[in-house]
Amino acid sequence: MIKKCLFPAAGYGTRFLPATKANPKEMLPVLTKPLIQYGVEEAVEAGLNTMAIITGRGKRAIEDHFDISYELEHQIKGTSKEPLLNEIRSLISQCTFSYTRQVEMKGLGHAILTGETLIGNEAFAVILADDLCTSTKDSVLKQMIKVYEKYQCSIVAIEEIPMEDTSKYGVIAGNLVDGTDDTYRVTDMVEKPDPKDAPTNMAIIGRYILTPDIFDILRTTKPGKGGEIQITDALLEQAKQGKVIAYKFKGKRFDCGSVDGFVEATNYFYNKQN
Numbered sequence: 001m002i003k004k005c006l007f008p009a010a011g012y013g014t015r016f017l018p019a020t021k022a023n024p025k026e027m028l029p030v031l032t033k034p035l036i037q038y039g040v041e042e043a044v045e046a047g048l049n050t051m052a053i054i055t056g057r058g059k060r061a062i063e064d065h066f067d068i069s070y071e072l073e074h075q076i077k078g079t080s081k082e083p084l085l086n087e088i089r090s091l092i093s094q095c096t097f098s099y100t101r102q103v104e105m106k107g108l109g110h111a112i113l114t115g116e117t118l119i120g121n122e123a124f125a126v127i128l129a130d131d132l133c134t135s136t137k138d139s140v141l142k143q144m145i146k147v148y149e150k151y152q153c154s155i156v157a158i159e160e161i162p163m164e165d166t167s168k169y170g171v172i173a174g175n176l177v178d179g180t181d182d183t184y185r186v187t188d189m190v191e192k193p194d195p196k197d198a199p200t201n202m203a204i205i206g207r208y209i210l211t212p213d214i215f216d217i218l219r220t221t222k223p224g225k226g227g228e229i230q231i232t233d234a235l236l237e238q239a240k241q242g243k244v245i246a247y248k249f250k251g252k253r254f255d256c257g258s259v260d261g262f263v264e265a266t267n268y269f270y271n272k273q274n
């Protein structure tokens with residue numbers, strides 16, 4: 001059973017400067033909730049209750065968010081504002097949060113390896129909070145857990161993207177399995193290829209389930225695209241043994257790491273709420 005969810009959250013968020021100068025990008029709100037809270041809610045909905053967060057310098061607001069603020073609680077107790085804290089209070093009571101710092105920014109693979117100390121020797125989920133996902137039925141992570149239960153190997157969530165965007169994503173190639181139309185056994189994966197080098201237009205989005213052997217692979221993974229240690233390269237090692245499944249999720253994803261995607265998500269959730 002998967003219980004732990006890792007949130008790499010040490011990045012600088014340079015695309016949102018100056019907003020992210022002193023404020024973590026994971027704390028930028030879509031309506032009234034910070035991005036990372038949507039991620040934690042998705043994990044809880046998928047049955048996970050142990051949150052492992054990779055932070056860095058300037059990220060203390062994340063820890064404060066998932067903690068009680070006695071002064072604030074005292075101020076609004078019994079007022080009409082009190083219910084505004086219900087959702088976050090409920091998350092805090094259902095989950096444990098642990099943190100470790102990524103001291104140097106050496107890529108997503110490096111961030112995930114930094115989390116080994118919080119994860120140990122068990123399969124775990126990874127959520128990149130700036131990919132905000134929504135769906136009408138099961139959350140994207142919950143859908144992936146079902147796929148994991150069947151195949152018992154690493155799972156990546158994928159979506160079809162315009163071919164000209166392949167250089168923004170990890171891209172996979174694979175073969176459909178078991179007569180499905182949404183589940184592929186991965187045969188190749190490339191981090192941010194030029195469109196001319198991309199094997200397909202199937203892009204990895206920020207949801208993963210990883211088996212713990214990924215840590216040993218990451219320890220020996222050489223820096224790849226951008227001089228960074230890439231999770232895509234480590235996953236390719238598992239894929240060579242037939243141990244990665246790509247799952248075309250049902251739902252919608254917003255790239256809240258970009259201003260356009262962030263505005264789109266804001267409009268979407270605003271219209272939904274009203």
Ligand code: G1P
Pocket residue numbers: 108128131168169170171191192203204205206230231232257
């Ligand atoms: C990371 C991964 C990439 C993946 C993307 C999903 O890139 O390296 O393979 O497609 O997340 O959001 P980043 O967006 O952190 O540059």
